[in-house]
Amino acid sequence: MSPQEIRQVIIDILADIAPDEDLSTLKDDQSFRDQMELDSMDFLDIVMELRKRYRVQVPEEDYPQLDSMATTVSYLTPKMATCA
Amino acid sequence: MTYPNPADLPDSQRIVITGIGLTSPNGNSLSEMRDGLLNGKSGISDYEIRYFGKTIAGVCDFEIKKYQSRKDARRGTRAGSVGVWCANEAIVHSGIDWDNFDKSRVGVYVGVTEHGNVETETEIYEISQYDYDCQFWSHHHNPRTVANNPAGEIALHLSITGPHYTIGAACAAGNAGLIQAVQMLRLGECDLALAGGCSESIHTFGIFAGFNSQNALATHLDPTKASRPFDKDRNGIVVSEGGCLYTIERLEDAKKRNANIVAEIVGYGMNTDATDFVLPNAERQSQCMQMALNRAHLSPEQIDIVSTHATGTGQGDILEATAVHTVFGGCEKTLINNTKSFIGHTMGAAGALELAGNLPSFDDGVVHPTINVDTFDSDCPAINLVQNEAREVGKVEYILNSSFGMLGINSCVIVKRP
Numbered sequence: 001m002s003p004q005e006i007r008q009v010i011i012d013i014l015a016d017i018a019p020d021e022d023l024s025t026l027k028d029d030q031s032f033r034d035q036m037e038l039d040s041m042d043f044l045d046i047v048m049e050l051r052k053r054y055r056v057q058v059p060e061e062d063y064p065q066l067d068s069m070a071t072t073v074s075y076l077t078p079k080m081a082t083c084a
Numbered sequence: 085m086t087y088p089n090p091a092d093l094p095d096s097q098r099i100v101i102t103g104i105g106l107t108s109p110n111g112n113s114l115s116e117m118r119d120g121l122l123n124g125k126s127g128i129s130d131y132e133i134r135y136f137g138k139t140i141a142g143v144c145d146f147e148i149k150k151y152q153s154r155k156d157a158r159r160g161t162r163a164g165s166v167g168v169w170c171a172n173e174a175i176v177h178s179g180i181d182w183d184n185f186d187k188s189r190v191g192v193y194v195g196v197t198e199h200g201n202v203e204t205e206t207e208i209y210e211i212s213q214y215d216y217d218c219q220f221w222s223h224h225h226n227p228r229t230v231a232n233n234p235a236g237e238i239a240l241h242l243s244i245t246g247p248h249y250t251i252g253a254a255c256a257a258g259n260a261g262l263i264q265a266v267q268m269l270r271l272g273e274c275d276l277a278l279a280g281g282c283s284e285s286i287h288t289f290g291i292f293a294g295f296n297s298q299n300a301l302a303t304h305l306d307p308t309k310a311s312r313p314f315d316k317d318r319n320g321i322v323v324s325e326g327g328c329l330y331t332i333e334r335l336e337d338a339k340k341r342n343a344n345i346v347a348e349i350v351g352y353g354m355n356t357d358a359t360d361f362v363l364p365n366a367e368r369q370s371q372c373m374q375m376a377l378n379r380a381h382l383s384p385e386q387i388d389i390v391s392t393h394a395t396g397t398g399q400g401d402i403l404e405a406t407a408v409h410t411v412f413g414g415c416e417k418t419l420i421n422n423t424k425s426f427i428g429h430t431m432g433a434a435g436a437l438e439l440a441g442n443l444p445s446f447d448d449g450v451v452h453p454t455i456n457v458d459t460f461d462s463d464c465p466a467i468n469l470v471q472n473e474a475r476e477v478g479k480v481e482y483i484l485n486s487s488f489g490m491l492g493i494n495s496c497v498i499v500k501r502p
Contacts, residue, residue: 019154041159044223052220 001080003073009054009080010046010072017045028069050076054083089381090350090500095336099266100502101443102343103178103331105170108437109142109324109427113173117437118444120426121452122474126308127427128322134209136289136296140307142324142428143286152241161203161228162284164237166327166433167194171238171278178331179343180276182242191274192235192248193264194329195257195281197431197489199250200229201288234282238329246274254489255393256354257281258328258435259497263352265332275337280436282327291323291431298362300397311429312456313394313422314401314464321395322428328436345502347443350482351380357492364400369407369486369494376484376496377411385415387498388477389451391442391485392422395429404488405464412467419477420469422454435487435495445480446501 001009011023014036021036032038046066050056056079058066065075090098104114109127111117120127131141148157148165151172157165171192175182207225214220227233232249239248247268253260258281265277285291295301302320304310311322338345353375357365377384390408394401412418423438424430430437445451457471485497 017155017158019158037155041223048220048222052214 013049098335101346103174105173106328107144107146112146141286163234167234170327170329189275190246193279194235195261203228256487256489256495257432259487259495277332280329281432283431316459316461318396324428324430326430326433347499351376351498366403366406370410372494388480389483409465439485
């Protein structure tokens, strides 16, 4: 999966867990939390959906990597390289 | 025990209903529901649910987005959404200045038959898609299934910081919620109660399968004719979802804000059969009715309407008719009706919703009927059942509302014309 495809995966997950948010204006280099109403349970939703949809595991110590779209895509690119 | 006559109580101990919010299978407001009850409109339809398959049920179609964000609805439960809808509607109906009301003095008391089955079934289904690997079990499961969930979602949504909890009382829960509110208001534990009952039961296949295995689930080619309490050809319960919450206050507070008083709660009773897991006990039910009458300082013939619990099961209806006959058999003026014949069994909401459907009788002087009674079951003792057509009676002064549940829990509430 390319970084652009991974970005779309995250957008799709965010659209499900935060359906009231306008994601078209999301800035990739800013923290998700600064732009959206996301709490710790929402971040666990992102982790769960990556696990369910792509069998990708994000251990707790890596959660800070999911801070912004840019850091998330960068973190997931090697993990999801073989994902279809 | 001798209780004080409610008419002699100071206004600080007299408890009144000042607002109603509801969703039922035949309407999302009291006026819609009442219209259905007076015009014979059933809310029962075909329904299908995972594993169990095709059946019939009472489904609610209130507009969730009116009060909840999509995210909050997704985060919470169906019972929570039902509760949030009803609580908001009740507050609007009450005319309370909500923005300036002290939220720490509001109590939320929500009756539930059960809670958590829907979410647990859903999670088990989810992990079945992943070979039952528990790492796919949702982190939302616990906050969704804690027993206080529907009441807690209401408190969270409305920023209420007073006490909130649910009252697990099987199908007597709606009345139990009201009774809890009366007691807490009299004790001064809150200044306003949001109380009644909520049910999301149609979203758990287990309730259908359980009643079916008990030979107690209604079937009929025409869903609108499936719920037929007291009819000879009844064959079980129609499961429904629904909710009804009231704003309840002390009379002195209601007067102070010049509230529209819908009814005064003048009597209640709760007791237990202690005889069987599922089979009701007519003697205990009649005792419960008598307890409510004693508390209200009323004789049976003073009750204008008895709103029955009857669910359409073979034994249950006979036993309740026996209890009603025992208490009201000699009362020519007292009329009996049943709301489940229209909306099915809304479980934890039933007591509160069925009372609500009868409250407009104070204004319109009409008693709504029990529909689908083609032939009154001759195994039931004679009761003054209003069958199939609404009846104009003129002034209605008192209504007694019964709700009974499994494990032998009985509840009755008596309300008085304001």
